[in-house]
Amino acid sequence: MKKLVTVMLTLSGMLMAIHIIVGCSKDKPGTPMTTSGSAALPGKELYQTLDSMVEHHADFVAEKEAQIRTFCNGLRGVNLTDEQEFDMNLQLFDEYLAFRFDSAFYYVNRNMQSPLAAADPDRHAVCAIRMAHILSVAGIFNNARLMLDSIQPEQLSTETRVAYYNQRAELNLYRSEMAEHTPYFMDYIDSAQHYRQLLLQTAPRESFDYIVNQASYTCEQGDVEGAIQLFEHHLPTLQQGDRRYSIMASTLAYFYWKNGQPQQQEYYLLLSAISDLRGAILENNALRELATILMERGEYERAYRYLQRASNDAQQYGSRLRSMQVARMAPFITKAYDAEREHTQHRTNVLLTVLAVITLLLVCFIIFNFWLLYKRRITNGKIKEMNAVLSHHNEEMQAFNDQLSTLNTQMKEANRIKDEYIGRFLELCSSLIHRGEERQKYLNRLARDRKLEDLYAGLKSGTVINESVKQFHTNFDTAFLNIYPNFISEVNRLMTPDNPFEVSTDSKKLTTELRILALIRLGINDNQKIADILRSSITTIYTYRSKLKSRALQKDTFEDDIRKIATY
Secondary structure, eight states: OOOHHHHHHHHHHHHHHHHHHHTTSOOOOOOOOGGGGOOOOTHHHHHHHHHHHHHHHHHHHHHHHHHHHHHEEEEEHHHHHHHHHHHHHHHHHHTTTTTTTHHHHHHHHHHHHSSSHHHHHHHHHHHHHHHHHHHHHOOOOHHHHHHHOOOOOSSSOOHHHHHHHHHHHHHHHHHHHHTTSTTTTTHHHHHHHHHHHHHHHHHHHHHHHHHHHHHHHHHHHOOOOHHHHHHHHHHHGGGTTTTHHHHHHHHHHHHHTOOOTTTHHHHHHHHHHHHHTTOOOOSSSSHHHHHHHHHHHTOHHHHHHHHHHHHHHHHHHHHHHHHHHHHHHHHHHHHHHHHHHHHHHHHHHHHHHHHHHHHHHHHHHHHHHHHHHHHHHHHHHHHHHHHHHHHHHHHHHHHHHHHHHHHHHHHHHHHHHHHHHHHHHHHHHHHHHHHHHHHHHHHHHHHHHHHHHHHHHHOOOOOHHHHHHHHHHHHHHHHHHHHHHTTHHHHHHHBBBSSSSOOOSSOOOOOOHHHHHHHHHHHOHHHHHHHHHTTTOHHHHHHHHHHHHBBBBSSSSSSHHHOOOOOO
């Protein structure tokens, strides 16, 4: 067996070495390590949360659909005025804004065709701005621009004018995304900055649009730290799952990227992605950006999952802009993911080959060891037979030794009782004889002196007998407690907790109940004998024994348990 264990340990070491050698080929110099092989990345717990939410994405979408369905069901059968229907369409547009492109388009288009929009330039602008937004998201930039060009901003209310400037800036930002790495990129950025400046001159300073555009304008002007501080202060006032939170967290990640802080960029992209999933915001950007970061770090599997989720969201929403952005990245991540899988498969094949060889060697060694074990089994059988015979003899010897030990203990106890009681009762008998002689002399003197009355009184008096009984009890108690020093505590262990015997201040004195138990321990069970020894009536002894049994924990075996109390 020792040879087998040694061989198995050697083969296990070989397998581990081969595994390390093959595994090291994955981590070549200059190749980023995966998360499992690197230090803790920023937002590790956030990644776990995001992975869980990606897995349960369908649940969030179903919850959003149920929410919209409940709202629509509440309006069935209700006669709405033109104004109420207009406002309802705007509300449904807002619900579908980042959830379903075609539904959002449907409701804003209904308002565009409403007589209210034709009669009121401000209402028309409200609809046109919303239509321009979803057209921009869909990548239909020219139509979106034409829609905004049809608006006269000087005729609008302050709130609508702010929305107009905000949409103008947003349209240029979307166009800049598509024109990245081209000469036209900065033209769109400058145009966006122009409309941001107009918005800052119009919007209330505490509004969300003002804060977002102020930070973006400040960042593009070169004050990235100021933009970060403004967003860091305002972001906690928003709630995850809200589209505004997602926008601000994603923009803050962009600021940190501009500031050369990739860990903070990744952290806020995680927050934005989690908010998008929680709010079923399908028109999103953070998951795609995270996929890019993870691909650059070598985490191809997670990057592939995130990019696939972003692609599905873009298709489900109907955003051609996001679909094109995902399509740009997809070949790189897919290629890296496939290469990683091929590398893993190759390493697995090598390990399987090595394992097959090692398994074959182990089978050979196991067969050899079975042959050795067969020979040893024959020898061990003979040894077991001899051991069984010896074990039987040992058991008999042990039983004999136990009997001798018990007999020795009983003999020691009997000798101790004998020695104690012989001495005590010789002394007691001598004392009683002496008292009898003294009493006889006293009575003889009274008879000789003819003091009949004193003689009669002396004969009638029980003082001498009582003192003798008292002396007998004292000697009995002392002798018994010398032999059984723990008797009272052992008796208390057999009684119920609320019925213990109190230990007397005179540690060498027993009560009547304890004397009865003491006589039972000495083997005197007959009530008449106990009554004679204690000079009591047999009824009294019977009553005491009944009461003692009623106070015991085990009533049926109480007196047997008393007889088992040891002397020491």
